[in-house]
Amino acid sequence: MKTTDTPSSSGNALFTPSWSNWLGALIVGVVATVISALVLPAITTLWIAGAASALVAVTAVVNAWGRYIGGLLIAPAIAVLVVMNIFPLLWSLGLSFYNYRADRQTLRFIGFRHYERLINDPVVWDRLTTTATLVVLTVLVQMIFGFLLALLFAKQFPLRRYLLILVLTPMMLSYVAVGAFFRYYYDPTFGLVSQVANLFTDEPYVLISSTGGAIAAIVIADAWMWAPFVMLLVLAGLVSVPKYLYEAAAVDRVPAWRRFQSITFPYVKGLLMLALLFRTIEAFKLFDIVFILTDGGQSTETIALYVYRQAIQFNKTSYSASLSYVLLFTVIVLTNLYLYLANRRAKEG
Amino acid sequence: MTLSKRSLISAAMAGCLGMSLATPAVWAADVTLNMAVPDWPPTRIMKKLFDEQYKAKSGNNVKLEVDFIPWPDYYTRLNASLTSGEQKYNMAVSDSQWLGAFIEGGYYRKLNDLIDADPELKATLDGMHQAPLQAYGTYPYKSDNIYGFPQMPDILITYARTDVLCHADEQAAFQAKYGTKLPCSPEELDGMDWDMFGKIGEFFQRKKGDMLAGKAADDDFYGIAYQAGKGYDFSSMQVNGFTWQHGAGIWDETGIPNAQAEGVVNSPLAVKALDHYLSLLKYMPPVVKTGSMDIFKTDELFREGKLALNIEWIGFAESAINPETSKVAGKIAFAAMPGLKKADGKIDRTSNIGGQPFVIMTWTDDAKIKEAVDFVKWWLSSDIQHQFAAAGGQSAIKSVYNDPKYTTYRPWNRTWAAGLEWQQDVWHVPQFFELLVQQQEQFDLAVTGKQDAKATLDAIAKFQQQLLEDAGLIE
Numbered sequence: 001m002k003t004t005d006t007p008s009s010s011g012n013a014l015f016t017p018s019w020s021n022w023l024g025a026l027i028v029g030v031v032a033t034v035i036s037a038l039v040l041p042a043i044t045t046l047w048i049a050g051a052a053s054a055l056v057a058v059t060a061v062v063n064a065w066g067r068y069i070g071g072l073l074i075a076p077a078i079a080v081l082v083v084m085n086i087f088p089l090l091w092s093l094g095l096s097f098y099n100y101r102a103d104r105q106t107l108r109f110i111g112f113r114h115y116e117r118l119i120n121d122p123v124v125w126d127r128l129t130t131t132a133t134l135v136v137l138t139v140l141v142q143m144i145f146g147f148l149l150a151l152l153f154a155k156q157f158p159l160r161r162y163l164l165i166l167v168l169t170p171m172m173l174s175y176v177a178v179g180a181f182f183r184y185y186y187d188p189t190f191g192l193v194s195q196v197a198n199l200f201t202d203e204p205y206v207l208i209s210s211t212g213g214a215i216a217a218i219v220i221a222d223a224w225m226w227a228p229f230v231m232l233l234v235l236a237g238l239v240s241v242p243k244y245l246y247e248a249a250a251v252d253r254v255p256a257w258r259r260f261q262s263i264t265f266p267y268v269k270g271l272l273m274l275a276l277l278f279r280t281i282e283a284f285k286l287f288d289i290v291f292i293l294t295d296g297g298q299s300t301e302t303i304a305l306y307v308y309r310q311a312i313q314f315n316k317t318s319y320s321a322s323l324s325y326v327l328l329f330t331v332i333v334l335t336n337l338y339l340y341l342a343n344r345r346a347k348e349g
Numbered sequence: 350m351t352l353s354k355r356s357l358i359s360a361a362m363a364g365c366l367g368m369s370l371a372t373p374a375v376w377a378a379d380v381t382l383n384m385a386v387p388d389w390p391p392t393r394i395m396k397k398l399f400d401e402q403y404k405a406k407s408g409n410n411v412k413l414e415v416d417f418i419p420w421p422d423y424y425t426r427l428n429a430s431l432t433s434g435e436q437k438y439n440m441a442v443s444d445s446q447w448l449g450a451f452i453e454g455g456y457y458r459k460l461n462d463l464i465d466a467d468p469e470l471k472a473t474l475d476g477m478h479q480a481p482l483q484a485y486g487t488y489p490y491k492s493d494n495i496y497g498f499p500q501m502p503d504i505l506i507t508y509a510r511t512d513v514l515c516h517a518d519e520q521a522a523f524q525a526k527y528g529t530k531l532p533c534s535p536e537e538l539d540g541m542d543w544d545m546f547g548k549i550g551e552f553f554q555r556k557k558g559d560m561l562a563g564k565a566a567d568d569d570f571y572g573i574a575y576q577a578g579k580g581y582d583f584s585s586m587q588v589n590g591f592t593w594q595h596g597a598g599i600w601d602e603t604g605i606p607n608a609q610a611e612g613v614v615n616s617p618l619a620v621k622a623l624d625h626y627l628s629l630l631k632y633m634p635p636v637v638k639t640g641s642m643d644i645f646k647t648d649e650l651f652r653e654g655k656l657a658l659n660i661e662w663i664g665f666a667e668s669a670i671n672p673e674t675s676k677v678a679g680k681i682a683f684a685a686m687p688g689l690k691k692a693d694g695k696i697d698r699t700s701n702i703g704g705q706p707f708v709i710m711t712w713t714d715d716a717k718i719k720e721a722v723d724f725v726k727w728w729l730s731s732d733i734q735h736q737f738a739a740a741g742g743q744s745a746i747k748s749v750y751n752d753p754k755y756t757t758y759r760p761w762n763r764t765w766a767a768g769l770e771w772q773q774d775v776w777h778v779p780q781f782f783e784l785l786v787q788q789q790e791q792f793d794l795a796v797t798g799k800q801d802a803k804a805t806l807d808a809i810a811k812f813q814q815q816l817l818e819d820a821g822l823i824e
Binding site for chain 1: 424425428429431432433450451453454455456556557568569579580634635636638639640641650653655779782783786790793797
């Protein structure tokens with residue numbers, strides 16, 4: 001068996017059977033897959049395509065062996081990325097141009113009709129507005145509380161380590177557990193909030209009885225879970241501030257606010273921006289807590305919940321794929337805009 | 350005569366061979382039926398009975414592998430499994446509304462050929478009440494095409510706290526306030542209409558510390574509850590009953606393509622019915638204002654001792670009478686669901702049927718289909734149906750539920766035979782989930798006080814008309 005042939009070096013080499021002839025294997029694989037797709041059942045085609053892919057992979061590895069070590073080392077990661085991320089992403093992008101439902105196996109090309117429909121759909125805009133409201137409120141609350149917690153834990157005090165573990169616990173819990181916990185927490189009959197309110201008002205307190213109350217309930221639950229994440233990032237910035245800066249400021253009798261503005265904030269600004277970016281992207285996908293707490297009731301249905309209904313409950317696979325791409329596009333645009341503004345400010349600074 | 354050792358061994362081997370040839374060989378194959386089921390008492394009882402008693406007629410070693418899936422996620426999980434193509438399940442306990450979607454998708458197998466080929470099974474089905482058989486089995490609804498066998502038929506009934514309702518102080522106070530007797534015994538509760546149900550709701554609005562049944566209430570207490578939640582079908586199932594009782598209708602799938610949604614779903618009578626349903630919510634526990642008072646919440650409130658009356662599926666009754674899961678076990682009576690008193694004094698109790706059928710998946714091979722049918726026949730056999738009813742289930746087979754023993758098994762069984770006569774079902778068309786989700790969203794807006802009954806039904810009717818026209822089901 002040859003291991004160092006380069007099949008592209010001559011025309012004949014392309015058709016030479018060799019373990020290193022990856023190009024020949026690719027051509028054979030594609031031809032075999034296309035033929036089987038035309039004449040054989042889909043499941044057989046799937047296996048043939050799989051075998052062809054494996055053959056191409058093996059020949060590519062043999063061909064690269066000893067010559068492209070770097071490429072070979074990252075090849076497994078690239079392969080996993082392609083199989084698990086890039087291929088499904090492209091596949092779903094393709095699906096969004098068809099009229100495909102998961103519960104029917106019919107496929108019809110309809111071009112941009114789904115995108116046209118969703119842009120003109122007032123329900124989609126309503127869900128996007130709800131999502132934007134929740135994103136702004138929940139991220140704002142998380143940032144404020146996360147920052148305050150970080151300032152608190154940056155100081156040394158008794159039981160600090162144990163309290164820190166307790167404060168970090170929510171972000172280690174599953175969304176479902178947090179959702180179920182808060183559902184009982186807010187319950188007008190059994191919930192702690194209502195029981196405490198009842199002591200003062202002699203009436204059960206129903207937080208989720210209005211849109212505002214339901215949004216507050218979601219924001220509190222999400223912030224409870226993720227403010228510790230912001231705290232963790234900011235805390236990393238705070239502990240990296242050299243102590244001598246504070247000492248120098250103390251000698252100069254710099255007021256506390258000025259110390260914060262000139263010393264503390266510049267050190268944590270970058271991490272704070274990172275936390276803002278992460279949490280904003282995550283908040284755009286807000287689903288679990290809303291699903292458990294309100295199921296989208298009281299006008300709290302987010303775009304992620306709407307996509308779930310279309311995809312999983314109504315089996316409108318193609319339409320939900322197009323919705324997902326609009327969501328992805330929105331997040332990418334916002335992220336890039338944010339990075340652009342952050343970079344510009346950094347340069348100005 | 351002396352025999353050598355070799356001769357003896359040869360003779361023994363020949364003898365064994367001769368015996369094995371003379372005896373017909375019986376090969377017991379291992380067959381596993383994989384089934385998806387909702388996780389609740391009726392399916393738990395089924396699995397227990399199977400494990401304890403089932404012996405396949407074929408002689409095979411048949412195992413029933415059951416995935417118990419929580420109710421709120423059941424549709425989503427089963428739908429995901431079926432549409433993903435994993436072909437994990439041979440059978441499922443399906444909700445009747447899903448028939449259209451999963452039959453059109455090619456997942457549920459038509460059963461007519463199996464029934465026609467099996468006189469015993471045909472006779473069993475012929476001996477069933479038509480309401481559950483049509484609701485659980487037929488697609489299109491009420492056609493001759495059979496896709497399901499009843500697993501657990503179910504209806505809505507009244508759960509009542511006898512210790513509160515029958516207390517002398519409450520009886521006297523109610524009599525003084527309304528000039529009529531507070532229904533207390535199961536027979537009296539059977540005669541309750543929605544008007545009386547509302548009075549009881551109004552009467553039992555007790556705060557913590559108020560007197561309740563002769564002592565201070567340890568928590569707030571409410572008279573009535575029924576489902577009014579946004580999730581799944583947790584308001585439609587109750588609203589439909591009101592709609593039919595008031596003489597209005599939902600979109601009639603048996604009238605395709607001429608049956609309309611607009612003008613029917615939002616007719617003046619339908620608006621009146623929805624208004625009636627909404628008018629009683631003010632007497633219910635405050636969780637109703639959140640849109641999350643589903644069948645699980647009302648069940649929990651009742652078992653925790655916060656309610657005098659609850660309208661609930663029979664499937665929950667077993668946990669209500671179990672002291673391990675219920676604080677009010679031993680203090681409960683069961684009666685028919687209230688209805689609307691008509692001009693002639695009779696009570697219309699038309700209601701939405703609950704319960705589920707067994708279905709068999711299209712990819713199940715012949716050997717497993719045979720075992721699945723044998724299992725269904727075993728399940729529907731008189732002896733097992735009696736055992737199921739004795740353990741807390743229900744039977745749709747007339748000879749079983751008409752047996753005098755039947756009403757002695759569980760206190761709610763007395764409501765069963767009469768209740769079955771009032772049952773109708775909601776849509777079975779493939780678009781049912783879109784219809785249901787939009788309807789639930791609109792009902793939720795009404796339940797939480799964001800819009801009135803007319804606006805709610807107008808929005809539902811408009812949506813249904815458009816969706817069903819697009820699907821070609823309305824011309």
